[in-house]
Amino acid sequence: MDQHFIATTEAADQAATQDVVRLVDLKRRFGQTAALDGISLTVRKGEVLGIIGRSGAGKSTLIRCLNGLERPDTGEVFIEGREISRLGERELQPLRRRIGMIFQHFNLLSAKTVEDNVALPLKIEGRPKAERLKRAAELLDLVCLSEKAKAYPASLSGGQKQRVGIARALAARPALLLSDEATSALDPETTRSILALLKDINRQLGLTILLITHEMEVIRSIADRVAVIDAGRIVEEGPVWSVFADPQSDITRRLLGTVRPQLPPELAARLLPGAGTETVLRVDVAGEAAREPLLSDLAAAVPGPFRLVHGGIDHIQRQPVGTLFLSVPGSDASHLAEIITFLKSRQARVEVLGHVADPV
Incomplete structure (x- = not known):
């Protein structure tokens, strides 16, 4: 067999394994509305990708397609090289464990302690209690909340609740962390601390993070690359510094209006x-x-x-x-x-x- 062909194929296979997420021409309609209208996107291993757009742009539908809660009408969703959009619920369950999720409103269980909230994904997996508690302790140390292990969510601040949410999302050692407007309910100072924590986790663990947001300051603070979504389409994509320096689309310029210098x-x-x-x-x-x-x-x-x-x-x-x-x-x-x-x-x-x- 031609050695050049072998080398090229091996290189392509190796590159593909570095793609934690690959979306191919994703389309999803609700009645006459195109929520997603041909989205193609790749997220590489260890990358922080920010997806930004206004309300109704298609961000929520996109993230639901990524975690298998929504099925596209057409197109393909690859997670770590496996196409998931046509899998049944039983086949999706182990793949969903490879995806951690943090939410705007934390979604903690009020009747469970902090450590039990963090350990919950492992309990669902059927892991032994000793293993669950050990992992919870490691993660609470990572997010600087070890002293809150026995506390209940009602006693925590918003920033502390989000730190618990981040620890819980990491419990099953996911390959991908999805952040859905995770700082929108927080004040600016707390937002900065949460973004710094996510960036630190990205560096320490090499974790791939995909951020869904409508805030350009979030993108600026943490993302390596940004994709701008509008009316279900990616209208602009590139390194954050490049997009900030020279936005090509009108919607990007409008979104950047609050963070780019303006004439007094x-x-x-x-x-x-x-x-x-x-x-x-x-x-x-x-x-x-x-x-x-x-x-x-x-x-x-x-x-x-x-x-x-x-x-x-x-x-x-x-x-x-x-x-x-x-x-x-x-x-x-x-x-x-x-x-x-x-x-x-x-x-x-x-x-x-x-x-x-x-x-x-």
Whole structure:
């Protein structure tokens, strides 16, 4: 047999085993509404993937297809290489143990102690009590709640309840952790602590995490990659830093509105669509382009005035991502065009926001 063919096949098989989740052209309708309209997506082993979209975008249906609670009309759902969408309940049970789940409202059993809540998946599996309690103790230590083992959920704060939910989701040593709006019911400080815990678990255990959320700040804090879903379709996908730096779709830009730098309201209120004494530009740069002395190089390359009126450089996934707002005075169209051309030559995305009648 051709050795190149053997090597190629082995490489393809090895790559496939690294895909914890693979969705192929997933479609699901409810009456006339297409909840999922051709979703194809891959989540690699050890990756944190964020799926973001507005209410009604299809996120909940997608997550129910992943854990086998919803069956797609057409398409395929692979978990660790096995197609699950046509399996019966008996065949699904062991596969569901490979998927941990954390919820927005915690879903803890109020009549059971914290350690019993954590150990519940193992009790359902029929594991011996000693093994269940040992595993619960390990996980409560992992989520920093060892002292709450004998407490009941009613005595816990929201953040503590979610930590118990995370520990319970990890009890059966899943390959995949699904997070369904898990921080939406928490205050900002608690949200940050829960996201830091999830990221730490991802690093320590190499656990694959898929986050469903409508909050871009959650994506920014923890995800390696983001997929934007709208009307049942993936409209944009890529590394988080890249999508934040240069969103391609209107829905992504709207979702990013609260976390990307914006022109201060007092300046934005003065913008005019027509001519003015100054033109205001938005300049977005990322990666290597954001590491360069862009403004000093611009001043050297294009004689004539411009001013930085707002913005700066941030870091996402260790990559610099910058947004600068420049004001270019005067009505010389050729000078403005030179500035824009230079900026674009440095891989910057440039947008003319408008004009102002008086200097900014």
